[in-house]
Structures are given as structure tokens and as C-alpha cells.
């Protein structure tokens with residue numbers, strides 16, 4: 001029977017990446033997406049911007065919304081300090097199953113907790129379920145119409161502290177107009193746009209980095 005794109009992406013990781021070497025997993029996925037099939041990973045160009053933000057923030061707690069095949073999950077976790085924790089939420093059970101295997105191949109199982117379900121359901125449970133106070137860094141890369149409601153929900157649930165960083169993918173393509181409007185005009189955030197391109201293409205896209213001012 002026909003395989004899915006996430007299954008073919010996982011096969012490329014298992015074929016071309018070295019077990020326990022997260023950067024080789026990232027490289028294998030980028031090669032697959034450039035040479036074989038496009039997939040909606042943040043990619044290598046925006047990935048370099050993501051790397052620079054992660055190393056600058058040096059977060060102890062990270063929340064990723066939208067795991068997909070765990071490309072950015074592995075990319076972020078490979079840069080975290082020893083006892084840091086990354087929680088990643090994925091709605092789609094098939095994607096989650098593939099992501100778990102990519103994370104395992106990278107050898108990052110002890111840094112990453114993958115949670116299956118809808119972000120709107122899980123965000124209010126974060127504190128009690130995962131003994132989290134606040135997140136130092138949030139990477140938004142899930143459904144584009146969930147960025148704004150989930151950001152408001154994180155504020156309401158006290159998951160952001162003065163200095164928490166939100167980094168949002170795809171603010172141009174596919175686009176998150178309501179989120180951009182809110183975050184750029186809210187007195188509670190200081191925002192900065194990093195211009196780039198949609199993964200593996202020449203189409204404009206970018207990342208929006210926002211500091212929560214408390």
C-alpha cells in the first residue's frame with residue numbers, strides 16, 4: 001500500500017542520518033526535502049534564524065506548537081543546555097508517531113516530551129501536568145489560525161513571564177495576519193520580523209520574534 005510523506009521522510013532519516021547525531025538528522029531531512037519531496041519543516045534557511053534565537057535565549061523550558069515530523073523539535077533540542085526541557089504538541093496522531101521515531105533516531109528522547117492533542121486543550125493543563133512554571137521560549141508552527149487564540153490562552157494561563165520569547169513561523173506564507181496585527185500593536189510585546197523564505201523555495205516568508213513585557 002502507498003506510504004505517506006512523513007513515512008518517506010522517516011525512511012530517509014533512518015537511511016542517511018547517524019543514530020544519536022541530531023545535526024545529521026536535520027541535514028538528512030533538508031536533503032530529502034530539497035532533492036525528493038517538499039515538506040512543511042521550518043527548513044535550513046529559517047532554521048539558521050531559529051538556531052540563533054535559541055542560542056541567544058538559552059532556554060530552560062521550551063514549548064513547540066506543531067511538531068509535524070520533529071525537524072524543528074530536533075533542531076531546537078540539539079542546542080539546549082543539559083537539563084533543559086522541550087514540550088512539543090502535535091494534533092495529528094500519524095505525524096506524532098513519525099515524530100517520535102525521528103526524535104528517537106536523534107537520541108533526544110530524554111530532552112523532548114511529545115504530547116498528542118489539540119493545543120487549545122493542553123495549554124490550560126501545562127502547569128499541573130508537566131510541573132512547568134513559565135516557558136522561556138515558545139515556537140509557534142501549528143495551524144496558522146491558532147497562533148493568536150493560543151497566545152492569548154498562554155497569557156491567561158500565566159505561562160509567559162517578563163522576557164519570555166515567542167518565535168512564530170510562517171507569518172507571511174501561509175500567513176498569520178490576525179496574530180501579526182495583535183502582537184505588533186500590543187503594548188505587552190516588543191516584536192521583530194526576520195525576513196526569509198518559505199522552506200526550500202524562493203517564496204517570501206519570515207519569522208516574527210516577540211518578547212513578552214509582562
Ligand SMILES: O=C(NCCNC(=O)c1cc(-c2ccc(F)cc2)cc(O)c1O)c1cc(O)ncn1
Pocket residue numbers: 040041042065066067068091092141142143144169170173174198199
Ligand atoms: O500543525 C498542524 N499542521 C501543520 C501546521 N503547519 C502548516 O500548516 C504549515 C504550512 C506550510 C505551507 C506553506 C505553503 C504551502 F503552499 C503549503 C503549506 C508551511 C509551514 O511551514 C507550515 O508550518 C495541524 C494539523 C492538524 O490536523 N491539526 C492541527 N494542527
Ligand SMILES: [Mg+2]
Pocket residue numbers: 040041042141169170
Ligand atoms: Mg511552519
